[in-house]
Amino acid sequence: TKASISIDRNLVVAPINRRIFGSFVEHLGRCVYDGIYEPTHATANEDGFRTDVVELVRELGTTTIRYPGGNFVSGFRWEDSVGPRENRPVRRDLAWHSIETNQVGMDEFARWLKLTDSELMLAVNLGTRGIEAALDLLEYTNHPSGTALSDQRIKNGTEDPHDVRIWCLGNEMDGPWQTGYMTADDYGKIAARTAQAMKTADRNLELVVCGSSGSSMPTFGDWERTVLEHSYEHVDYISCHAYYQERNGDLASYLASSLDMEYFIKTVVATADHVGNKLRSKKKIQLSFDEWNIWYLDEHKDSDEVNDEWREAPRQLEDVYSVADAVVLGNLLITLLKNHDRVTSASLAQLVNVIAPIMTEPGGAAWRQTTFFPFSVTSRLARGEVLDPRITVGSYATEAHGEAPLVDSVATVDGEAAAVFLVNRSTTDSIEVTIDASGLGATAITEAVTLHDADVYAKNTLADQERVGLKPLEGAVLSGGVLTVVLPPVSWSAVALA
Ligand code: AHR
Numbered sequence: 001t002k003a004s005i006s007i008d009r010n011l012v013v014a015p016i017n018r019r020i021f022g023s024f025v026e027h028l029g030r031c032v033y034d035g036i037y038e039p040t041h042a043t044a045n046e047d048g049f050r051t052d053v054v055e056l057v058r059e060l061g062t063t064t065i066r067y068p069g070g071n072f073v074s075g076f077r078w079e080d081s082v083g084p085r086e087n088r089p090v091r092r093d094l095a096w097h098s099i100e101t102n103q104v105g106m107d108e109f110a111r112w113l114k115l116t117d118s119e120l121m122l123a124v125n126l127g128t129r130g131i132e133a134a135l136d137l138l139e140y141t142n143h144p145s146g147t148a149l150s151d152q153r154i155k156n157g158t159e160d161p162h163d164v165r166i167w168c169l170g171n172e173m174d175g176p177w178q179t180g181y182m183t184a185d186d187y188g189k190i191a192a193r194t195a196q197a198m199k200t201a202d203r204n205l206e207l208v209v210c211g212s213s214g215s216s217m218p219t220f221g222d223w224e225r226t227v228l229e230h231s232y233e234h235v236d237y238i239s240c241h242a243y244y245q246e247r248n249g250d251l252a253s254y255l256a257s258s259l260d261m262e263y264f265i266k267t268v269v270a271t272a273d274h275v276g277n278k279l280r281s282k283k284k285i286q287l288s289f290d291e292w293n294i295w296y297l298d299e300h301k302d303s304d305e306v307n308d309e310w311r312e313a314p315r316q317l318e319d320v321y322s323v324a325d326a327v328v329l330g331n332l333l334i335t336l337l338k339n340h341d342r343v344t345s346a347s348l349a350q351l352v353n354v355i356a357p358i359m360t361e362p363g364g365a366a367w368r369q370t371t372f373f374p375f376s377v378t379s380r381l382a383r384g385e386v387l388d389p390r391i392t393v394g395s396y397a398t399e400a401h402g403e404a405p406l407v408d409s410v411a412t413v414d415g416e417a418a419a420v421f422l423v424n425r426s427t428t429d430s431i432e433v434t435i436d437a438s439g440l441g442a443t444a445i446t447e448a449v450t451l452h453d454a455d456v457y458a459k460n461t462l463a464d465q466e467r468v469g470l471k472p473l474e475g476a477v478l479s480g481g482v483l484t485v486v487l488p489p490v491s492w493s494a495v496a497l498a
Pocket of ligand 1 (some may be wrong): 072
């Protein structure tokens with residue numbers, strides 16, 4: 001099987017906004033406690049954060065980190081999480097039926113972010129709380145000094161404001177599972193009022209209003225329209241959340257999951273633009289894809305990991321990812337980049353232990369899941385501008401998404417340096433791809449890697465932490481501006497040029 005791709009230097013999607021490589025840390029399971037934070041671990045720093053995990057996060061290359069939830073935020077009282085640790089209350093977290101000790105809170109997390117060179121994206125609680133708590137949190141985090149809450153922050157040891165720029169107005173408020181979930185009308189009104197108030201305090205904030213929890217929600221589309229009709233002029237982004245998994249052994253459909261993401265993005269863009277047009281607004285709403293990943297949700301629903309007990313840091317949502325999962329994840333990231341003109345912020349959900357690229361064992365090792373690799377390589381190599389390649393390739397029939405092209409790809413260019421990211425969705429065949437990259441002016445291949453394995457279900461586990469990793473993409477050739485690669489079946493690959 002063969003394919004050809006033409007990369008035109010002028011077909012620019014958008015300049016790369018590093019926020020597209022964001023991630024998400026929620027107080028859920030062992031993401032924070034026994035994940036990024038484990039004060040008794042040999043590598044823990046003075047705040048109790050594991051520095052081996054910090055190193056892996058830096059290698060992963062995440063940028064903006066959404067915090068502290070997720071469903072968790074809809075019951076969160078931020079005041080519990082600041083001040084002397086010994087005075088912080090222990091609370092029940094209804095979202096994950098867990099005990100929250102509040103030993104990690106706003107100020108410690110902001111310090112952790114500095115270690116990882118990341119930006120904070122903060123969510124306010126619109127489930128059990130509202131405008132006043134959101135404004136208080138904003139004052140605590142962003143006001144320089146001289147007011148009750150900014151002085152409290154200084155007294156708590158943080159002299160400079162955290163200066164959080166991007167804020168989520170609640171989380172998944174369309175979901176019946178959400179504490180305080182609402183109708184689109186009710187949520188649109190409270191989101192608009194909260195946004196208006198927050199921007200009265202600081203008109204340069206960037207605010208994300210909740211879109212649908214998934215494209216299969218019964219209210220999908222209508223939710224976005226109604227919420228934006230209320231809030232359009234007060235917000236900057238609408239959120240999208242999507243999780244994928246292989247179902248019923250249908251690998252072919254699973255490998256085409258990014259077609260659903262594409263449909264999701266196009267629908268939300270059309271809806272947002274429809275509302276903007278109706279309102280005669282000059283503004284365009286951006287998409288914040290602030291939860292996306294592989295999640296074996298069906299299997300978790302059948303397990304009792306979220307049960308009636310009240311436990312601290314229970315093992316919840318600890319998916320172990322395969323090679324196929326990593327290929328799908330790499331393809332989802334390609335899709336986000338292809339739509340980067342409108343999706344300008346995104347968060348891989350989540351970061352450590354909970355549906356995560358990084359796993360840890362208490363007192364023990366930290367290691368990379370298969371999904372770590374396409375993310376880290378893309379974050380490292382994608383620079384400058386995103387280009388939309390023209391791909392000529394055959395397709396295959398899928399049960400879930402109709403006809404799916406066998407190959408997907410995106411390219412980036414930054415002066416003389418370029419990168420091409422490719423996925424082969426065929427479960428059986430290698431595909432030779434001829435890429436006309438002559439317009440990019442590159443003369444050499446500086447890196448060519450692939451993620452594939454004869455066993456598409458191979459995984460990295462505690463017992464075998466390096467079973468799966470990147471391999472050289474053998475046989476990649478650049479000659480006269482034409483790049484030729486052979487993509488193994490079920491593979492994700494990246495080629496860097498200079
Ligand atoms: O990422 C896990 C959960 O998925 C989040 O808490 C929630 O927002 C979504 O349903």
